[in-house]
Amino acid sequence: MQTSKRIxxxxxxxxxxxxxxxxxxxxxxxGISGGIDSSVTSAICALTxxxxxxxxxxIKQIKEQHDLSLRHKNWLKxxxxxxxxxxxxxxxxxxxxxxxxxDFNNEHGMANSRARLRMVTLYQVAAANKGIVVGTGNKVEDxxxxxxxxxxxxxxxxxxxxxxxxxxxxxxGEHLGIDKDIIKADPTDGLWxxxxxxxxxxxxxxxxxxxxxxxxxxxxxxxxxxxxxxxxHKMEPIPVCKMKND
Numbered sequence: 001m002q003t004s005k006r007i008x009x010x011x012x013x014x015x016x017x018x019x020x021x022x023x024x025x026x027x028x029x030x031g032i033s034g035g036i037d038s039s040v041t042s043a044i045c046a047l048t049x050x051x052x053x054x055x056x057x058x059i060k061q062i063k064e065q066h067d068l069s070l071r072h073k074n075w076l077k078x079x080x081x082x083x084x085x086x087x088x089x090x091x092x093x094x095x096x097x098x099x100x101x102x103d104f105n106n107e108h109g110m111a112n113s114r115a116r117l118r119m120v121t122l123y124q125v126a127a128a129n130k131g132i133v134v135g136t137g138n139k140v141e142d143x144x145x146x147x148x149x150x151x152x153x154x155x156x157x158x159x160x161x162x163x164x165x166x167x168x169x170x171x172x173g174e175h176l177g178i179d180k181d182i183i184k185a186d187p188t189d190g191l192w193x194x195x196x197x198x199x200x201x202x203x204x205x206x207x208x209x210x211x212x213x214x215x216x217x218x219x220x221x222x223x224x225x226x227x228x229x230x231x232x233h234k235m236e237p238i239p240v241c242k243m244k245n246d
Contacts, residue, residue: 003171013160026050028050029053031122034185036185042083054083062190070087073085094114119133119155138166141187144228209224
C-alpha cells in the first residue's frame with residue numbers, strides 16, 4: 001500500500017471506530033513523547049478533523065526529547081485548527097509516588113510507573129472531554145516484541161498504527177511533514193533518566209526486528225523470539241479461572 005493511501009486508510013479507520021462506538025466520542029486524546037510513533041499517530045488523528053487533544057507529559061525528561069515533544073505540539077496547533085495541546089508536568093506527582101512507595105523501591109518498576117501515570121493522565125483528560133485514548137504502538141515494537149508497559153502505554157482504547165512496521169511509520173512521518181529531528185532521533189521509551197535508546201534495551205534495532213519478523217530464516221529470528229516470548233504475557237488475554245460444572 002502506498003504511504004498516502006495508508007495514511008488515508010488509518011484516518012478513515014479511526015473515524016469508523018468512533019462511529020461504531022455506542023457512545024460516539026467527541027475527541028481523540030494522544031500522548032506525544034517527541035518520538036515518531038506518537039507524532040505520526042497524532043497527526044493522523046488531526047487529519048480526521050475531530051477534536052484532537054495532544055498531551056506532553058514530561059517526568060524527569062531528557063531536555064532534547066522534551067523539546068521535540070513541544071515542537072511537535074506547536075507544529076500540530078499551527079497546522080490544524082482542531083488540535084488542542086497541553087503540557088502537563090508530572091514531575092511532582094512522580095516524586096510523591098516514589099516517596100509514598102519508598103519501602104517498595106524497584107528501578108524497573110518505577111520506570112514502568114512513569115508510563116502508568118501518563119496513562120491515568122490521558123484517561124482523565126479523555127473523561128473530561130468525552131474522548132477516547134488513542135494508542136501509538138506499532139507492529140514491531142508493541143505487537144511484535146511487546147516492548148511497552150502493561151497498563152501503561154499499552155492501556156488505550158484504539159490502536160491505529162498497530163499493523164504498521166517501524167519503517168512504514170517513518171515513511172508516513174516523511175509524507176506528513178513531521179519534524180526531521182523526530183524522524184532521525186534514536187527511538188526511546190522515555191522511561192529512564194539517562195534517556196537510554198530502545199536498541200540498548202532490546203538488543204536489536206527495529207530494522208533487524210522487522211527482518212526477523214518477516215523471515216524465520218534470518219540471523220536475528222531466534223533473538224526476536226526470545227524477546228517476544230518473555231513479553232507474551234502483555235499481548236495475550238489475562239488468564240481466567242473458569243469453573244467446571246459440578
